[in-house]
Amino acid sequence: MSPSITRRILAGAALAAGVARPARAQSYPTRPVRLIVPFAPGGGVDAVGRILSEPLGALLGQPVVVENRAGAGGAIGVDAVAKSPPDGYAMTLVSPGNMTAGPVVRPTPYDPLTLSYISMVTRSPLLLVCRNSLAAQNLAEFVALIKRQPDAIRFASGGVGTGTHLAGELMNLRLGTNMVHVPYRGTGPALTDLIAGNVDIFFSDSSAWPMVQQGQLRLLAVSSATPWAASPQTPSVGAEVPNFDISNWYGIVSAPDTPEPIRNRLAADIAKVLARPEIQEMLGRLGFDAAPMPPVPFAAFVRNELETWRAVVQAANIRAD
Structure with missing residues (x-):
């Protein structure tokens, strides 16, 4: 086989391979x-x-x-x-x-x-929710409570290192408190235990909102600096906690x-x-x-x-x- 024919075959094979990849992507998905x-x-x-x-x-x-x-x-x-x-x-x-x-x-x-x-x-913002029996009716009362009892509050999370965990640790850092971290295997189990009163607060994702509406939990604040459309009257955590906007x-x-x-x-x-x-x-x-x-x-x-x-x-x- 002549060198020129070999080059043409190799070039054709390369071209075919280059065309085949997009073709497979274009046919995606097939299962x-x-x-x-x-x-x-x-x-x-x-x-x-x-x-x-x-x-x-x-x-x-x-x-x-x-x-x-x-x-x-x-x-x-x-x-x-x-x-x-x-x-x-x-x-x-x-x-x-x-x-x-x-x-x-x-x-x-x-x-x-x-x-x-x-x-x-x-x-969405994280929702700072608490058990209904907690002795704090609003954000200001909650901040006053944890300053009086810095080691007594138990905050739930969806697991060590999750955003819900670091939100609680950020609050500890900003307020100089020492709330106790209680990790769970996800948001669902954490919310279940919060409703049962086994922990005190949770920086939940918005899946807690229906439970707030049903009266199972109390919403104290949202984590973002801007108002939350679903509950615009709810204050931002940053109103009482310096440099808190997540x-x-x-x-x-x-x-x-x-x-x-x-x-x-x-x-x-x-x-x-x-x-x-x-x-x-x-x-x-x-x-x-x-x-x-x-x-x-x-x-x-x-x-x-x-x-x-x-x-x-x-x-x-x-x-x-």
């Missing part, structure tokens, strides 16, 4: 897609995953199957996706606890910055090196789902705001959050158990 929720059923992450899965599956033309894999503050579920093939058939809902707050408290088996970012999904968010990531066309396809379809009034209403009933953010700005947002929480962890000298 069900797994959406791993890295927390127990019953919390905000789980609720958002289930609201999103059916309409997203309809747009993709394949079912999106929700799978709960709880543990290690959400790290177990994220690690399962981090170690999956980079083909877009496994993705996970992430939050500050397993992407920005948690990883600066304890090493995770994955590097958050190497994951493939798809889209932010929701943003928010909760959920987003979707997949395995490192997931092809860009697949990530863009998923991000576009997630944005379409979140633009639907009925989806926004469902999220709103839980206290969440739809907040789609495409892959590149979402990745930049997470990098910035990592630096913010790293500074808090170092200042508070927080260590993993």
Whole structure:
């Protein structure tokens, strides 16, 4: 075979390989897609995953199957996706606890910055809720209470290193108090024990809002500096606690090196789902705001959050158990 023919064959093979990769991305998906929720059923992450899965599956033309894999503050579920093939058939809902707050408290088996970012999904403040029997009717009374009894208050979290944990530690740092941390395996179990009166307060995601409306819990404040649309009269924690302004968010990531066309396809379809009034209403009933953010700005947002929480962890000298 002449050298010129060999070159043409090799060039043709290279061209075919280059065309084949986008073709596979364009045909995605050809089988069900797994959406791993890295927390127990019953919390905000789980609720958002289930609201999103059916309409997203309809747009993709394949079912999106929700799978709960709880543990290690959400790290177990994220690690399962981090170690999956980079083909877009496994993705996970992430939050500050397993992407920005948690990883600066304890090493995770994955590097958050190497994951493939798809889209932010929701943003909302954390809700500072307390058991109904707590001897504080509002934020000012609660701050006065923990200053009088700095070691007596028990604050729940969704796990060591989660955003709900670091929010409580940030309050300790800002007020010079020593509330006792009581970690749980997710938001659902923490809320159950709070309602039962086994702990005193919890910086919950917005899944606590229906329980506040039903009179099972009392809402003392929201973590963001701006008013919360679902309860605009509720004060900000920052009204009584200096330099306190944080928010909760959920987003979707997949395995490192997931092809860009697949990530863009998923991000576009997630944005379409979140633009639907009925989806926004469902999220709103839980206290969440739809907040789609495409892959590149979402990745930049997470990098910035990592630096913010790293500074808090170092200042508070927080260590993993």
